Amino acid sequence: MPNLTFLSVVHRLDENHVALSFQFFNKTRANILENPRAQVLVVSPETSEQYRLDLHYLRTETEGPSFERMNTRLDAVASQSGMSNVFKLRGVDIFEVLDCRPVSSELRAEAARKADYLPALDSFTERLSLSGDLDSLLSAALEALSSLFGCPHSFVLFSDEEGKRLYTAASHGFEPSGVGSEVPIGEGMLGVAAERHASVRTTNLTREMILTRAVRAAIERRGEQALLETEIPLPGLPNTQSQLVLPLLVRDSLQGVLCLQDQTPGRFLTTDERVLQIAARHLAAAMSNIRLPVSAFRKVALTRKGAFSKRSSVVKHYKSDDSIFIDDAYLIKGIPGRLLWKLLAAFVGTGRIAFTNKEIRLDAALRLPDIKDNLETRLILLRRRLDERCEFMRLVHAGRGQLHLEVRCKLTLEDLP
């Protein structure tokens, strides 16, 4: 008797092999072990063409690259949907593809289109090489992903020094920008990609979430709610259908992740993943190559730019978590909060507006983690948060390791517990 079931993903391994996930012991599983012949019906998301793949079951792998790849992807979706304890990959069933037949014989199975990505990669690496500092590098990279690769919605998250959280440092095509938002490493699709140092690609998030909710409902019916965790919202675009999360690695050390989102299903296919992986590796290398010239401390006399507003503002600093509130509106917390407080205290106390990266880095009172690249990422975050949230205060990158604080109103500082 035939048995027929719906699958969410068929992984193409090479020209003659596909992999299917094995998550639950069930009838389908028993059947395949008894009779190795199977067929999958797949639909092209672009042309609606259907193909029949005649398969022969070869083996089940419980480790190795195919297993790890599928496992990361599954864990990422499971974590996002609060199902880490339920969605466990038991194995990857490897099938030999005996035949690939179009359902309508009028159609002919064609090799996947080979788009020429070389010009885009060429321009991408060229644009990155022109950036002299991390801030402009990130802006150039995200803009280039949009204009060269047609990925208008992207963001970069950096890893904090404890390796516990990712925080958004730059974004493109989002309103509001989301800069400053955080994701715990190990949680959700972004967190799992960061933890495993592996890319995570989703082609139809709505369908994937419906599938996991169906399993969730089955778990609840069995009275096993204790296994379930809370579903966590995905950061970024509403109605994201396609998502590609690429780890930014240098010598296998995590710098952060690059996340691309799209509202069209099937936007990121295997080839896109490969090409964008190259772009991400180049970005990570460029990030680590940027070393700000540490110039000697120089006092620079500066004229205040912009009109000085007559209004005044109250800036509050809460010591417990170094959060900063401007006129009772939250701005930032943690290390960037501590940094800003230090600069503002110097500004209000002495009128100083020029600072160097080196003095900040060496300032014991700031208790900066001992990783020098992180200062720059914190400053970028702080700069972008100020640009987005504050009309009268800016941090300006003044070149040669210098930083200028521009304040266009009278400030009152309140240091609170």
Added chain:
Amino acid sequence: MKRPKTPISITAELKDFLESGVSVVVGTCDSACVPEAVRAWGPRVGRDGRSVSLCVALATSGRALSNLRDNGRVAVTFCLPTNYKTIQLKGRYVGTERPKGQDLAAVERHRDSFLASAARVGVDRRLIEGLWQMELVESAVMLKIRFVAEQAFDQTPGPDAGAQL
């Protein structure tokens, strides 16, 4: 597996589900257990509450029809895209005939409701419309398949997939 001799009775609730905006695929196999699947449209539960009919494009179902005539074993899966609720009916092939007006009307209704449920989960309507246009690219002829359901299974993904109803 020993085949039960008595057909099951399809409840009104199950009938409503089978005739809703579900994705329908017919599974068959030859005498050597080599499977062949084909997408089907316009499922209708007969007045007897036991037989089910559905339509397939003749041009896309050659091997499946040959398997059905050869051994009569059939499994049909109905999956609702909006929540992945899935039912599989297994049973005995009864025969094929040319679809009548009411069968083709059921095909039209089914396509409309499948289109609507797929659209609710973000699938572009052109993709779904393309599905049946591609099936009819060689020939517009559709064939009605009738079978009697003998077993029903809950095939919704998860730990209980495959449980008999």
